[in-house]
Amino acid sequence: MPEQESEATMETSFQELPDAPPRRRIRFSLSGKIGIFLVLFWVLMIFIGPSISPYNEADFLDESLFIVPGGDEYPDTDYQPPSKVALLGTDYLGRDTLSRILYGARTTIGISFAATLIAYLLGVTLGIAAAVGSEWLDMCLSRFNDAFLSIPTIMMGLVVIAAVGSTIPILVIMTGFIYATSVFRVARSLGQDVMVSDFVEAAKVRGEGLWWIITREILPNIVMPLATDFGLRFVWIILFISALSFLGLGVQPPMSDWGSMVKENLGGLPYGSIAPLMPSLAIASLTISINLIVDDISAHSGGKLSNKMI
Amino acid sequence: MAALLEVDQLKIDARKDDGSLSPIVKGVSFNVDRGEVVALIGESGSGKTTIALSALGYTKPGLEFTSGEVRLHGQDVISMPSEEKRLMRGQKVAYLAQSAAATFNPSLTIGEQVTESPVLHGQLNQEEANQRAIELYRALELPDPEKLGKRYPHQVSGGQLQRLMAAMALCGNPDLLVLDEPTTALDVTTQIEVLKAFKSVIKQEGSAAIYVTHDLSVVAQIADDIVVLYAGEIQEHGRAEQVVYQPGHDYTRRLMNAVRPPPAAGQGDEMTGDHEREAPALEVRELSAGYGKKNNGNPSIRVLRDVNISIERGHTVGVIGESGCGKSTLARVMSGLLPASQGDVLLDGEPLQPDLKNRSRSELQKVQFVFQMADTALNPRQRIDQILGRPLEFYLGLKGGEKRKRIAELLEMVELPQDFAGRYPDELSGGQKQRINLARALAASPEILLCDEVISALDSIVGANVIELLKRLRKLTGVSYVFISHDLSTVASFADEIVVLYAGRVVEQGHVDQVLSPPYHPYTRLLIASVPELRVGWLEATMETQEAKAGIDRVVRITETGCPFFDRCPIKIEGTCDKEIPPIRNFGDHHQIECHRSEADFLN
Numbered sequence: 001m002p003e004q005e006s007e008a009t010m011e012t013s014f015q016e017l018p019d020a021p022p023r024r025r026i027r028f029s030l031s032g033k034i035g036i037f038l039v040l041f042w043v044l045m046i047f048i049g050p051s052i053s054p055y056n057e058a059d060f061l062d063e064s065l066f067i068v069p070g071g072d073e074y075p076d077t078d079y080q081p082p083s084k085v086a087l088l089g090t091d092y093l094g095r096d097t098l099s100r101i102l103y104g105a106r107t108t109i110g111i112s113f114a115a116t117l118i119a120y121l122l123g124v125t126l127g128i129a130a131a132v133g134s135e136w137l138d139m140c141l142s143r144f145n146d147a148f149l150s151i152p153t154i155m156m157g158l159v160v161i162a163a164v165g166s167t168i169p170i171l172v173i174m175t176g177f178i179y180a181t182s183v184f185r186v187a188r189s190l191g192q193d194v195m196v197s198d199f200v201e202a203a204k205v206r207g208e209g210l211w212w213i214i215t216r217e218i219l220p221n222i223v224m225p226l227a228t229d230f231g232l233r234f235v236w237i238i239l240f241i242s243a244l245s246f247l248g249l250g251v252q253p254p255m256s257d258w259g260s261m262v263k264e265n266l267g268g269l270p271y272g273s274i275a276p277l278m279p280s281l282a283i284a285s286l287t288i289s290i291n292l293i294v295d296d297i298s299a300h301s302g303g304k305l306s307n308k309m310i
Numbered sequence: 311m312a313a314l315l316e317v318d319q320l321k322i323d324a325r326k327d328d329g330s331l332s333p334i335v336k337g338v339s340f341n342v343d344r345g346e347v348v349a350l351i352g353e354s355g356s357g358k359t360t361i362a363l364s365a366l367g368y369t370k371p372g373l374e375f376t377s378g379e380v381r382l383h384g385q386d387v388i389s390m391p392s393e394e395k396r397l398m399r400g401q402k403v404a405y406l407a408q409s410a411a412a413t414f415n416p417s418l419t420i421g422e423q424v425t426e427s428p429v430l431h432g433q434l435n436q437e438e439a440n441q442r443a444i445e446l447y448r449a450l451e452l453p454d455p456e457k458l459g460k461r462y463p464h465q466v467s468g469g470q471l472q473r474l475m476a477a478m479a480l481c482g483n484p485d486l487l488v489l490d491e492p493t494t495a496l497d498v499t500t501q502i503e504v505l506k507a508f509k510s511v512i513k514q515e516g517s518a519a520i521y522v523t524h525d526l527s528v529v530a531q532i533a534d535d536i537v538v539l540y541a542g543e544i545q546e547h548g549r550a551e552q553v554v555y556q557p558g559h560d561y562t563r564r565l566m567n568a569v570r571p572p573p574a575a576g577q578g579d580e581m582t583g584d585h586e587r588e589a590p591a592l593e594v595r596e597l598s599a600g601y602g603k604k605n606n607g608n609p610s611i612r613v614l615r616d617v618n619i620s621i622e623r624g625h626t627v628g629v630i631g632e633s634g635c636g637k638s639t640l641a642r643v644m645s646g647l648l649p650a651s652q653g654d655v656l657l658d659g660e661p662l663q664p665d666l667k668n669r670s671r672s673e674l675q676k677v678q679f680v681f682q683m684a685d686t687a688l689n690p691r692q693r694i695d696q697i698l699g700r701p702l703e704f705y706l707g708l709k710g711g712e713k714r715k716r717i718a719e720l721l722e723m724v725e726l727p728q729d730f731a732g733r734y735p736d737e738l739s740g741g742q743k744q745r746i747n748l749a750r751a752l753a754a755s756p757e758i759l760l761c762d763e764v765i766s767a768l769d770s771i772v773g774a775n776v777i778e779l780l781k782r783l784r785k786l787t788g789v790s791y792v793f794i795s796h797d798l799s800t801v802a803s804f805a806d807e808i809v810v811l812y813a814g815r816v817v818e819q820g821h822v823d824q825v826l827s828p829p830y831h832p833y834t835r836l837l838i839a840s841v842p843e844l845r846v847g848w849l850e851a852t853m854e855t856q857e858a859k860a861g862i863d864r865v866v867r868i869t870e871t872g873c874p875f876f877d878r879c880p881i882k883i884e885g886t887c888d889k890e891i892p893p894i895r896n897f898g899d900h901h902q903i904e905c906h907r908s909e910a911d912f913l914n
Contacts, residue, residue, distance in 0.1 A: 198687040202750075205645050205666060206701060207674040220691035 028296050035292030042286050046109055049102035054087075057103035058254040060094050061086060079265075079273040091265050091275045100256040101282050107257045109286070111172055112238040118176025119237070120230060123183025128214055130184070131191030142188070149181045153240060154247075161249045171250060175237055186229050190222040224297070231294040235287040242283055258283050313341035314518050315365055315486055320378035322360055322369060322542075334360055334373060336542040340535075342486065342518050349521045349533035349550075351565065353769045354740060357542040362488050362522045364388070366403050367395045382486070400427040404479035408491045410471040413478075414463040420474055421459025428482035439481060446477040449514055450507045468633075469500035473507045480515060487512070487519040493528060497632040497796050498840040503862045505531055506853055524769045526565050527842040530554045531849040538562050551846055568770040569844050573802035573826055589659030590620040591790045592644065592677065592758050597653035599643045609651050613639045613868065614814045617653070621758065626784065626791040628805030628822075630798055630837065634866040636814040637794045638682075641760045644792065645679045658757075675705040678751035682763040684743035688735040694721075694746055695731040701753040720749045723786070724779060741772035745779065752783065758790045765800065777804055799841050802826055807900075810834050813866050813874035820901030831903045832879045836861040856880040873906065881907055 028036065055061065063077045065085045077094030080086055088097040126145075130138040160174045194200060200217050208217075242259025244250035251257035253264075261279035268275045320338045323331040335357045342348045350358040360373060364380050367387035379386045382402060387395065399405075404427075407413050414423060424446075425439035434442060440459065447455035450473045463471060472492060479487055492508070493501040509532050512519055523529055529536055529550070536553040538546040538561060546559040557563050597617040602610035613636040621627045629637050642648040644655055646666025655662045657676060663669050681687035688697055698717045702708040708716055718728055724745040735743055744764060751759055761780070765773035777800060783789065795801050801808060801822075808825040810818040810833060818831040825834060836857040842848065852858050860880040868874060872888040879887065883906055892906045 198681045198683060199689040201647065202679065202681060202687050205647060205674070205679045206704060206754075207666065207669070207671055208704070216692070217689055221689070 026297060028293075031292045032296035035289035035296075038285050038289035039293065042105055042109060042282075042289075045102055045105040049105050053096075053099040053102040055096045055099040057095070057100050057256040059096065059099070061090055061096060063094075079268045079271050079275060082274070088278050089274055091261070092267055097261075097275050097278050100261055101258070101279055104256040104258045104261060104279065105282070107168075107251055107255055108238060108241065108259065108283075111168060111175075111251070111257075112234060112241055114172045115175035115179065115237050115241070116230065116234045118173060119179035119183050119233060120226075122176065122180035124187045124226065126180075127184040127187025128191045128218065130188045131195050132210060132214060132218070138188075141184070145181050145184050148178075149185070153178050154243060157240070157244055158247075158249065161244070166249055166252060168251070171241065171244070175240060178240075179233055179237055183229070183233060187222070187226065190225055191218055194218045194221045228294050228297045231290045231297075235290050238283065238287055313343045314383065315342040315520075316379070316381040316384075317341070317361065317364070318379045318381065320361065320364060320380060321376045322357070322364065322373055323376045324373050331374075331376070333376075334542050335364075337378065338539075338542070338544055339378075340537050340544070340547060342520060342535075344485075344518055345516045346534045347512060347519045347521055347532055348535040348537060349523065349529040350537050350539060351523055351526060351529055352539035353524055353771055355541070356539040358522050358524075358539050359490055361539070362490060362520050363405075365486060365488055365520060366399050366405060368399075397431065400484070401431050401433060401482050402484055403486045403488060404482065404484040406475050406479050406487065406489045406492050408494060410475040411463075411468065413475055414471060416463050418462075419459060420461055420463060420466070423463075424459065424474065424478045424481050427478070431482060433482055442481055442483075443477060446480055446511070447474075449511045450474075450477055451510075452477075467500075469496065469503045472496065472500070472504045476508055476511060480511065480517070483515075484517060487517055488522075489519060490522045491524070492521075494523065494525065498798070498842070499632060499836065499862050501528070501842070502840050502849065502852060502858065505849055508532065509849065524771075525842070526554070526569050526770070527844040527848075530844055530846050531842065538565065554844060554846060564771060566844065568774040573798045573838055573841055589656075591623045591625075591658065592792070593620040593656040593659075594618065594640075594644065595654045595656065597640075597643060597650050597655070599639060599648055599650045599652075601648075604651070607651060611868075612651075612814065614643065614650075617811075617814075617816055619809055619816065619819065621790050621792060622806075623757070624784070624788045624790055625806045626793055626804060628801030628808045629792060629794045629811055630796065630801050630808060631811035632796060632866055634813075635811045637796075637811055638762055639814075640811070641679065641762045641792065641794055644760055645677055646674075647679075671705065675754045676757040678754050678756035678759050680747055680751045680759055680761045680764050683767055684735075684740065684747040685767075687747050688743060688750075690735055692734075693731070694733055694735070694738075697735075697746065697750055698731075698753050701750060705754045716753070720753055723752065723783065724749045739772075741768055741775060744768060744772075744776055748776075748779070748783075752787065752789075755787075756789060758792065760792045760794075762794045763796070764793075766795065766797065773800070780804065797841075798837050810837070813868045815874060815904065816902075817875065817905070818903045820897070821899070824897070824899070824901040829897060829903065829909055831905055832857065832881055832907075833861075833875050836878070873904075881911060883907070 061077050077090060078092050080090040080094070082089045086096045086098065088101070091097055091100065126141055130141040156178055157174060161170070164170055195218065200213060203213050203217050241250055241257070242262070245257050245259030246263040248260070248263065251260055253260070258279040262276050265273065265275035318339050320335055321333065322335040324334050326332055338361055340348065350362055352358045360369065363369065364375070365382070365387070367380070367390055369375060375388050380388055382398070387398065390398065414420070421440065421443060424443045425436065428434040428439050428442070429436055443459055444455050447458050452458055452470055452473060458466075466474065475492070489508070493504050496504060505528065521529065521533055533550045536548060536550050537544055538553065538559065540561050545561040546553060546557065548558070553562060557566060594617055597614055598608070598612060599614045600609035600612035617640065619627065629640060631637050639648060643650050646662065646664065646669055649664035655664070657673060662673060666674065695714075695717050698720055699713050702713050702716050717731055721728055721730060726742060726745055730738070730742070735746070738746065748764070765776050768776060780791065781804065784791065793801060793805055805822055807820065808822055809816055810825065810831060812833050818825055818834050826838070830838070839852055839855050839857050840862070857880055861878040864878045867877070869876070872890060873879070873892045876882050876887045882888075886906050890906070892904050895903050895905065895909070897903065897909065
């Protein structure tokens, strides 16, 4: 009997030990939290910006507003420094910079977001198709994609806009297409990695169809890195749209957009105007914030992400 | 005289998500004297690697030293400034990781990598380091020591690379070697070769070593002192002979029980003797398969050749051989993952389509594949109930409550608690994941389970538990197993029949008792001799046998002519074995050996 007793205690006292710590949840650093705060701020501005802005984006401020009692009779309204009338001063045509930035948030972020969505829809669909499809399909898609990737993005944008003109839908679709090429590369390489894993093989042996394998086995495993990449790609698209606007090919006046605001007001720099600096700051605050969030997420996923992006 | 390394009341904690600490190592003390090998033995999660790494003043990220000291030459390495730690590592303490293949940089020559550390630390100049490396190659009995340094890692065999890792560690004359499971992933024959080389070089160099492993029979061969660990605490500490022959602690005895006895006839489970001669559950006939481009019907790399195996209903067929012999390829062909280039796979006497895409759902259901690595075979993004639920839904059309009930039954079958259904694979231990992996295959209610090395990646205790589970499931469900393993003692304790595969050919097959008793094929004899025994001095005795002398330290090579085992065979016939394909000799009741030698020769 004592023999059996010791057997029983042995069973209970030596449990199988877990061989790996459980998955950790993402923890944002201070910089990540600041990033989240700023991004949330700009997202809020998309919705309420126009309703809280003091003026309309196209309004020329009346010069009477700037008359200082006992001062100059007729002051210039352009490049006014910050004052109670215009909190961030005025631009080269005497429009309120703050109002234009608040209105511009909607155009800049809206266009970039729409373009990023198109880039993702196209890039991920084709990228996964190349990863799971036949060697031949992969070859065709990848070579075609490489050809497109070799054309500089700005040049490509210039040519398309020169040919069909610049309207917002064209801007969105064109940018989406241009950036779909790099999304394709990322999605394809992530998909290929998962495709050769044992659990996909197990699904194949079970007799699962391609649709199940893509939606249940592959996509859930690449969604995190893709989401991170989405953030970065979004930033590049904001910069791209801003660059096009700076060249005068993006959003057309009188609509405001951060990129074109920088360009319009460059002339104010010699006078010490802050009109070109404020939209630059807006662009920087949004893009850097997104980067800060992405940094935290990719640090969580072990930094593997950066290898895929190159 | 003070010991070379003193571990004194060492405590290491892991920092959890919420900032609290959970202890990993709970106050461990032991010494390593000059010229001694101390083995740290325990299951995964016992903290053995964490303790070994502390000798280098290092912890894995997320862990921290909380108290205690690790003194090398009387100096505490934990509180050492990082610059001094850098100098100490490689010079005074060298670390050997588990996988040589992952340690060597494939784009640099072996010589550059072996000599890198002492040259970098300024201990030796390049010329001296090269001389030292050649001495070490010789001590490790590596082929062609003068020219070896000029070769690249892929140009040597796995066992040689493992030994080269020892050369890399020893090149800077360290006082202490830390070896982390250096033979765990190796074939038995390779394990012997590596163990022997390690043992002799450690003796020759007079360096001390910490040897981390979970395999007690390996430890018995190499260690002077054994430290048995469980959950970060020392359970037993003593001289090797004492721990092996008179274990003082329950846990040590438990480890000993997990070591299977050396393979011999009469260990298999008793099966019901006579069964009706109906069609076997699964049969392969004249099967050939391989990889690469097809060239008039034959693949460019032919792995399997003319394989004939039949698996009776409810029986277990063990497939055994070293890596590279085509064991996994055989399972892949049976499952249809790799279509055969010639020959047939028959299920219940009916031929199956070679490619699984053309097989019907009920055919797929009957043959289920259990993958080797449960870590990678379970989708990390699916919960256990989703993983187990899918085959139920897919093959049996179960939904809702019925499905939940069956999932609960399956979890009970593999002895896991019900609340595991809501967990993700990451939250389970290695053994638990392997049970889920099995349960998923069982969910399909299959007739045949193809188990590809299912316990090779597990610790001995966990592996032994899984084998017990497999035995019980066989009784419960009447399923047949094709059990692929390189571990002959596991197969011997579990299978009804054994198929010995060498270089893609079946060299011997028959009932367990027949295969494990004379007459033997020379390859079977080599495999039997290579299984480590829990006995001090076994290694030396084995190396003296003629099988070991001829067969160890050679790689499996697939040959186009003659017998593939020719270059490792102690009883080869020059002029015949290398030219002609050996005949199949029948020794009655399905016991077959493919060899030129006759029965009389085998018995000598």
